[in-house]
Amino acid sequence: METVAGIEALRGRVAAWRAGGERIGFVPTMGNLHAGHLSLVDRARARADRVVVSVFVNPLQFGPGEDYETYPRTLEQDRAVLAEHRVDLLFAPPVEAMFPRGREETTFVEVPGLGAQLCGAFRPGFFRGVATVVARLFNLVQPDLAVFGEKDYQQLVLVRRMVQDLAFPVEILGAPTVREPDGLAMSSRNAYLTPEERRQAPLLYRTLCDLARELETGRSDYASLERAAMSRLEAGGFRPEYVAIRRAEDLAAPGPETGSLRVLAAAWLGRARLIDNLPVER
Ligand code: PAF
Numbered sequence: 001m002e003t004v005a006g007i008e009a010l011r012g013r014v015a016a017w018r019a020g021g022e023r024i025g026f027v028p029t030m031g032n033l034h035a036g037h038l039s040l041v042d043r044a045r046a047r048a049d050r051v052v053v054s055v056f057v058n059p060l061q062f063g064p065g066e067d068y069e070t071y072p073r074t075l076e077q078d079r080a081v082l083a084e085h086r087v088d089l090l091f092a093p094p095v096e097a098m099f100p101r102g103r104e105e106t107t108f109v110e111v112p113g114l115g116a117q118l119c120g121a122f123r124p125g126f127f128r129g130v131a132t133v134v135a136r137l138f139n140l141v142q143p144d145l146a147v148f149g150e151k152d153y154q155q156l157v158l159v160r161r162m163v164q165d166l167a168f169p170v171e172i173l174g175a176p177t178v179r180e181p182d183g184l185a186m187s188s189r190n191a192y193l194t195p196e197e198r199r200q201a202p203l204l205y206r207t208l209c210d211l212a213r214e215l216e217t218g219r220s221d222y223a224s225l226e227r228a229a230m231s232r233l234e235a236g237g238f239r240p241e242y243v244a245i246r247r248a249e250d251l252a253a254p255g256p257e258t259g260s261l262r263v264l265a266a267a268w269l270g271r272a273r274l275i276d277n278l279p280v281e282r
Contacts, residue, residue, distance in 0.1 A: 001083040003090040007140055010091050014052065014141060022049035026143035028134060031055035032072040033081055036178040036186040040147040041085045043175045052141050053082055054091040059103060061129030072188055091141070098136060108132040109166070111158050114251060118154050119266055119275065122241045130155055131162050138168050145171040151178075151185050153262060153277040157251055177276070179205070185276045192272035201269055203236040204276050207243070211263045212280045215245065220256035233267050240267035248279060
């Protein structure tokens, strides 16, 4: 596996593969890779001739006071696991290569509506940062397909919307959330949990499982179900931001008859902000 930091080198490698008729799969990441990321890589591997992974901690998607400076950066370790997973090219650019004009002057991509709700309401500018970096990465890598985890379900829906609206010729694949044996969704930010918080953390998953079960019985008193789930998280030591029942396809508010739903939550536990979500079919 080769590692490149520069845009010209990246473009050169990918252009050569494309000229040979090869299909390019892409997995964007912020590094500090775990089994969840590697499942995305394996999915790309299964569908493409060449797999490109990016490791870039994107400053545009961190707000003031968030963990941009301290976000775990483990490039050497990431490089080793990506090589084991038969990745062809690791793109690990410096910030100046990605945003040469700096944060304030960079042209941005915004997905209105979708980007302002749920996590977007609590992290202003977050989805603008995500959409902007993903658009730029798509233009640099020019993949045929890209894989995103369902763990960040709102991000997946938003990227699909952006690809549709801006006509990127990229197929977006979602990959199921990878969980610890006790149900906690894998995340780089789980490392922020103390041992005691780590024991409490699976309550987020269990709360969403129970909420999904209630909805599967046909309940449609969404607001009271959301409130009850919030209270349960509070009682379990979390500081929940939201628990939401939404239409799976576009995260719009569901009607009583909506079939495919998604339950989503974000909650703080100590200094870790955890998010999770589950599908509901009925
Ligand atoms: O999901 C992530 O790790 C990031 O939001 C992404 C898609 C790599 C953009 O920085």
